[in-house]
Amino acid sequence: NAGVTQTPKFRILKIGQSMTLQCTQDMNHNYMYWYRQDPGMGLKLIYYSVGAGITDKGEVPNGYNVSRSTTEDFPLRLELAAPSQTSVYFCASSYDGSKDTQYFGPGTRLTVL
Amino acid sequence: DAKTTQPPSMDCAEGRAANLPCNHSTISGNEYVYWYRQIHSQGPQYIIHGLKNNETNEMASLIITEDRKSSTLILPHATLRDTAVYYCIVRLTGANNLFFGTGTRLTVIP
Numbered sequence: 001n002a003g004v005t006q007t008p009k010f011r012i013l014k015i016g017q018s019m020t021l022q023c024t025q026d027m028n029h030n031y032m033y034w035y036r037q038d039p040g041m042g043l044k045l046i047y048y049s050v051g052a053g054i055t056d057k058g059e060v061p062n063g064y065n066v067s068r069s070t071t072e073d074f075p076l077r078l079e080l081a082a083p084s085q086t087s088v089y090f091c092a093s094s095y096d097g098s099k100d101t102q103y104f105g106p107g108t109r110l111t112v113l
Numbered sequence: 114d115a116k117t118t119q120p121p122s123m124d125c126a127e128g129r130a131a132n133l134p135c136n137h138s139t140i141s142g143n144e145y146v147y148w149y150r151q152i153h154s155q156g157p158q159y160i161i162h163g164l165k166n167n168e169t170n171e172m173a174s175l176i177i178t179e180d181r182k183s184s185t186l187i188l189p190h191a192t193l194r195d196t197a198v199y200y201c202i203v204r205l206t207g208a209n210n211l212f213f214g215t216g217t218r219l220t221v222i223p
Contacts, residue, residue, distance in 0.1 A: 042215050
């Protein structure tokens with residue numbers, strides 16, 4: 001199993017550009033999550049999904065969109081990039097949401113200039 | 114909010130036990146204590162979790178006080194590869210996410 005994979009590893013965007021961060025898991029997990037981590041801080045939840053076709057907002061959803069058309073994939077979309085979105089983005093998955101372990105991907109480092 | 118308090122940093126000599134404390138004085142009866150760690154620039158890695166009994170796995174031991182207001186993560190023989198930020202997290206019942214604070218930066222010294 002590859003676990004949770006994320007692409008790209010690094011990206012630089014100009015203000016106003018858009019992009020999609022990809023996340024795929026091969027563990028047949030129902031739950032998937034997107035977090036962001038600013039320098040020196042802990043992770044903050046952006047969006048999560050409890051299954052294909054179902055998504056919900058987390059703590060910091062503004063400026064982002066997600067979709068979950070399959071169990072495996074959970075892409076994160078930035079429509080109009082802003083410098084405040086410069087961060088490291090982590091995708092995670094778990095089989096069950098209530099107390100199951102979350103498995104994290106390696107992260108995408110995004111810089112918006 | 115993370116509902117936990119951890120020291121910002123700690124040092125530990127290589128080969129010695131690392132004891133990382135965490136206060137969670139407002140924990141509810143059905144909330145679990147989780148520990149994750151994040152090695153530089155990598156995604157967080159699950160270590161261990163518990164409700165009220167002490168727990169041990171191949172990575173670490175978790176000691177939870179009887180009143181559940183605090184806990185200690187023990188790495189029995191710290192190695193240089195254990196240098197990381199360690200997060201103590203109280204998992205809200207029924208919640209679908211983890212609230213990360215700023216954690217404890219553990220540095221293992223040769």
